[in-house]
Amino acid sequence: MNTIAIIDYGMSNLSSVVKAVKYVAPNDNVIVTANSDEINDADKIIFPGQGAAKKCMQSIYDQNLDQAIKKSSKEKPFLGICMGMQVLMDYSDENKGTNCLGIIQGKVKKFKKNINTRIKIPHMGWNKIIIKKDHPVWHKIENESYFYFVHSYFTNPVEKSSVIGETNYGHIFSSVIAKDNIVAIQGHPEKSSSIGLQFLKNFIRN
């Protein structure tokens, strides 16, 4: 039995993530925690998040979680979801500029309104993920499967070879990154029906 720690830094409604992880890992020990020791002791880490970058970073620092997040992202399977993906980067343009954790090199940018396509912001709804690279998280998931997204900013990693999934919203952006033991996804697997559950299962079983 593995212990899967879902990091709770007070910035999001974790209930959906917790329910989905428990559903796909009924025999594992799923904990929700803001405690560095528990994060260090866990076998796998899930790092969700919603809201604005600055507040997210602030609550990570307020709860002294930055070191535990950095350490665990180097040492064990680590899954960032949505804002949990974005704050892994160096820097976000959100809130007039926010320094992030710097675990993955690159920046977070805002979708631009485009007169021709008139995209709405946030990018909210179901969109395809184009698989760019083989990875265990894609087990039993077809190319161009639909995932549920809700976000206004997107990541732009320096190392293009770490991009394992892309999505098109006005332009192509990196929607899934894998680097060493870290996987980060912009969409919400916990809300993406059976395909999203498969993605979570792949991360947990891997």
Place this chain on the structure above:
Amino acid sequence: MTVTKRIIPCLDVDNGRVVKGVKFVDIKDAGNPVEVAKRYNDQGADEITFLDITASSNNRKTILSVVEEVASQVFIPLTVGGGISSIKDIRALLNSGADKITINTAAIKNPQLIADASDAVGNQCIVVAIDAKRKINKFNELSWEIYTHGGRNPTGIDAIQWAIDMEQKGAGELLVTSMDKDGTKQGFDLELMKAINDKVDIPIIASGGVGNLEDLYNGIEIGKADAVLAASIFHFGTYTVNEAKEYLVNRGINMRVTYD
């Protein structure tokens, strides 16, 4: 390629049970919210909306346990509306497993609630419901007025201006219901949808009046809605969600089609 248009079945929940003539053929307990939600998920619904119509306010616990149960077994976005009037209500629903909440009357009583709520939980969770009725003035100009309490109480507020105000306050989406069309099966009020869409940049969910699949098409194509909400055409088994999607795909609309 971009984000798909969405189909959202809407369920009325009274005292923890789905009401309003649900009669599925292959479903054990048509009044059980979990069974109905699962059924719609299997049909490819993009989201599900629960409207809590329980009259007594001391029954809020019931809707929380319904949400809790559904969210433990159905993994698509869940929106809950009905009687939400405070950030405390919103947090309780989100903690139970709702992903978004809709607010109507409370926003009109206190527009600042939308700003506060959006600040507290993020605008992606906050859907403002706009119930609007047509109005023609003495110069024969068309406008729409906001109503509350299921269309009974006029507010004097202009719907288009209200939509703009709500986006500015921090609404993440607008659920626009035509009180003229609701229940008529004559199709959405397309002019209303389009008039609002012209003025705001957040997604719009069209509601009220769907009688057939062409109505859904028109809501998206002419009304420019990002999502369409319907109750009776799905509840009565007239169409499944997948049938609706196939129809829309054949007419050139970008939809998520699933084969679960």
